[in-house]
Amino acid sequence: MDSAQPIRPDLGITASLVPFGARVLDLGCGDGALLAHLIEMKDCLGQGVEVSSEAFHTAIARGIPVVQADIDEGLPDFTDDSFDVVVLSQTLQSVYRPSVVMREMMRVAPLGIVSFPNFAHWQVRVNLALLGKMPVTRALPHQWYDTPNIRHCTIVDFDRFVAAEGPWAIQARRYLDGSGRAVNGLVSRAPNVLAAAAVYALRR
Amino acid sequence: MNRSSESSLGIVETRQVVLFDEDDPLVVESGASLAPVTVAYETYGELNADRSNAVYICHALTGDANAAGFHEGAKRPGWWDNLIGPGKPVDTDRYFVVCSNLLGGCQGTTGPSSINPATGEAYGLDFPLFTMSDLVAVHRRLIAYLGIERLFAVVGGSLGGMQGLQWAIDAPDEVEAVVAVCASSRLTPQNIAFSAVAREAITRDPNFHGGAYAAKDVAPTSGLAVARMMAHITYLSEESMRAKFGRRFQDSDEPRFGFDVDFEVESYLHYQGESFLKRFDANSYLYLTRVMDYFDPFDDIGAVAPRLNAMTARFLVLSFDTDWRFDTAHSREIVRVLSAHRVPVTFREIRSPYGHDSFLLEVPEYHRTVAGFLDQLASGNRVA
Numbered sequence: 001m002d003s004a005q006p007i008r009p010d011l012g013i014t015a016s017l018v019p020f021g022a023r024v025l026d027l028g029c030g031d032g033a034l035l036a037h038l039i040e041m042k043d044c045l046g047q048g049v050e051v052s053s054e055a056f057h058t059a060i061a062r063g064i065p066v067v068q069a070d071i072d073e074g075l076p077d078f079t080d081d082s083f084d085v086v087v088l089s090q091t092l093q094s095v096y097r098p099s100v101v102m103r104e105m106m107r108v109a110p111l112g113i114v115s116f117p118n119f120a121h122w123q124v125r126v127n128l129a130l131l132g133k134m135p136v137t138r139a140l141p142h143q144w145y146d147t148p149n150i151r152h153c154t155i156v157d158f159d160r161f162v163a164a165e166g167p168w169a170i171q172a173r174r175y176l177d178g179s180g181r182a183v184n185g186l187v188s189r190a191p192n193v194l195a196a197a198a199v200y201a202l203r204r
Numbered sequence: 205m206n207r208s209s210e211s212s213l214g215i216v217e218t219r220q221v222v223l224f225d226e227d228d229p230l231v232v233e234s235g236a237s238l239a240p241v242t243v244a245y246e247t248y249g250e251l252n253a254d255r256s257n258a259v260y261i262c263h264a265l266t267g268d269a270n271a272a273g274f275h276e277g278a279k280r281p282g283w284w285d286n287l288i289g290p291g292k293p294v295d296t297d298r299y300f301v302v303c304s305n306l307l308g309g310c311q312g313t314t315g316p317s318s319i320n321p322a323t324g325e326a327y328g329l330d331f332p333l334f335t336m337s338d339l340v341a342v343h344r345r346l347i348a349y350l351g352i353e354r355l356f357a358v359v360g361g362s363l364g365g366m367q368g369l370q371w372a373i374d375a376p377d378e379v380e381a382v383v384a385v386c387a388s389s390r391l392t393p394q395n396i397a398f399s400a401v402a403r404e405a406i407t408r409d410p411n412f413h414g415g416a417y418a419a420k421d422v423a424p425t426s427g428l429a430v431a432r433m434m435a436h437i438t439y440l441s442e443e444s445m446r447a448k449f450g451r452r453f454q455d456s457d458e459p460r461f462g463f464d465v466d467f468e469v470e471s472y473l474h475y476q477g478e479s480f481l482k483r484f485d486a487n488s489y490l491y492l493t494r495v496m497d498y499f500d501p502f503d504d505i506g507a508v509a510p511r512l513n514a515m516t517a518r519f520l521v522l523s524f525d526t527d528w529r530f531d532t533a534h535s536r537e538i539v540r541v542l543s544a545h546r547v548p549v550t551f552r553e554i555r556s557p558y559g560h561d562s563f564l565l566e567v568p569e570y571h572r573t574v575a576g577f578l579d580q581l582a583s584g585n586r587v588a
Binding site: 023045046047053056057060061062063065066067068069076077078079082 | 518519536539540543544546548549550551552553569572573576577579580581584
């Protein structure tokens with residue numbers, strides 16, 4: 001397992017919210033980097049879900065069990081409370097049915113960890129309000145015509161969503177800068193302007 | 205890794221061993237005793253020093269011990285030669301591969317066509333009914349005979365995949381990996397109905413004689429051929445039949461308007477039915493289809509849960525999108541139950557136009573997935 005590679009900073013923060021030894025389901029696990037890290041460093045039992053065939057092959061090549069499925073169709077392969085934690089890392093903004101996905105993740109485990117780019121970050125605002133163009137930032141690196149991101153939301157939106165859909169208790173909240181590193185101090189006073197992305201731990 | 209589909213095991217041969225005798229009979233799940241039990245098997249590759257690289261291949265309904273390589277003088281290799289061999293997904297340069305004919309079969313392992321020592325005649329329907337667990341019990345005796353305590357993997361398609369699942373349930377710490385391709389943990393009424401009609405075709409054949417046809421030196425050949433023809437339809441997809449036969453006529457450009465074989469598809473089915481008679485016994489067909497009908501390992505989930513929780517195996521569960529014999533819902537049910545009991549599962553539905561038969565064919569994404577799964581596990585375990 002290639003755990004010697006440093007993990008992406010935002011994944012490190014996501015991982016820090018996962019309890020030691022937990023059974024973790026990672027929705028949209030991609031190449032399995034987060035799960036590999038959790039298995040190696042936190043003695044977790046990891047299971048991934050991924051729709052892309054190429055990512056599927058990369059993940060199984062590093063020993064991650066992966067169910068190939070489209071999470072927009074719910075999680076019919078997983079029973080209630082069969083995991084300790086479900087992770088939705090940088091994936092919420094690219095699903096068609098965020099409500100279905102969120103409700104399903106909170107059905108399968110009591111703890112959900114969600115990270116997403118904040119569409120109200122000041123750089124996004126500058127792009128749109130002053131320059132009049134769709135934002136391209138470090139947290140949102142895609143051009144409008146090739147972005148997988150179809151459900152942009154802000155930290156304020158997400159708070160309301162959590163209250164309306166759950167409600168789920170917000171157990172932890174972490175704010176990230178454009179490179180995915182944790183930021184605090186000033187940022188936490190006005191996260192919806194200053195944070196490029198956020199990671200939430202939600203409890204049922 | 206160099207994977208050449210040309211590479212073959214070359215000449216292989218089936219061996220036989222008596223695994224149960226009068227002093228130590230096989231007691232099947234129903235309580236009946238059976239002895240002797242002879243098993244026909246083949247092995248490929250070398251068992252490594254710590255005996256950790258053994259892969260057991262479980263065959264489907266009508267398979268045999270010749271999974272790969274050529275028998276002396278044979279024109280065609282074993283039934284899974286595209287998957288098993290040097291550099292292939294089940295890599296015989298890396299693994300020690302074992303394949304045996306199933307209990308109740310008719311290709312060298314004791315079955316209803318074997319002689320019943322009590323009567324001196326073939327068992328026929330006096331052969332005891334047996335279950336998936338009984339098939340596995342015989343496999344387990346064979347690996348013990350071969351000096352193997354723990355398997356690196358059990359690999360099978362259809363009924364073969366079901367044996368892999370049963371093995372991991374019956375001996376949760378004996379198996380490190382199970383590859384179950386287009387398998388099922390519970391046949392649907394439609395699945396059972398197809399098998400029921402196949403059995404009716406056999407038992408209604410005037411030459412069936414209550415299963416004791418061997419003593420009269422006849423066989424219910426027309427029934428068995430019809431059973432095979434119908435089953436074969438369920439192994440193909442509509443799409444693949446359309447592509448393979450269309451509505452073309454056999455040996456003619458025009459219809460002949462009659463009840464003889466006229467369409468190409470009819471001729472094909474006839475051929476399948478007739479060639480099956482050369483290699484298969486009607487009573488074996490009855491017994492082995494019945495094993496599948498009754499297979500329902502998750503039925504009493506409370507009883508099986510401790511075994512599922514104790515499983516050390518990782519599973520690779522695969523289905524094919526055009527398989528309607530055991531469609532993807534069957535595989536996903538296996539995934540759901542295993543995952544609910546903390547078993548690590550890798551699952552994919554693979555696109556393939558060939559229906560249930562896909563598991564026997566060289567579908568590149570399918571083979572890539574099996575290879576990737578086994579390679580990673582073998583490297584992690586330092587198997588070879």
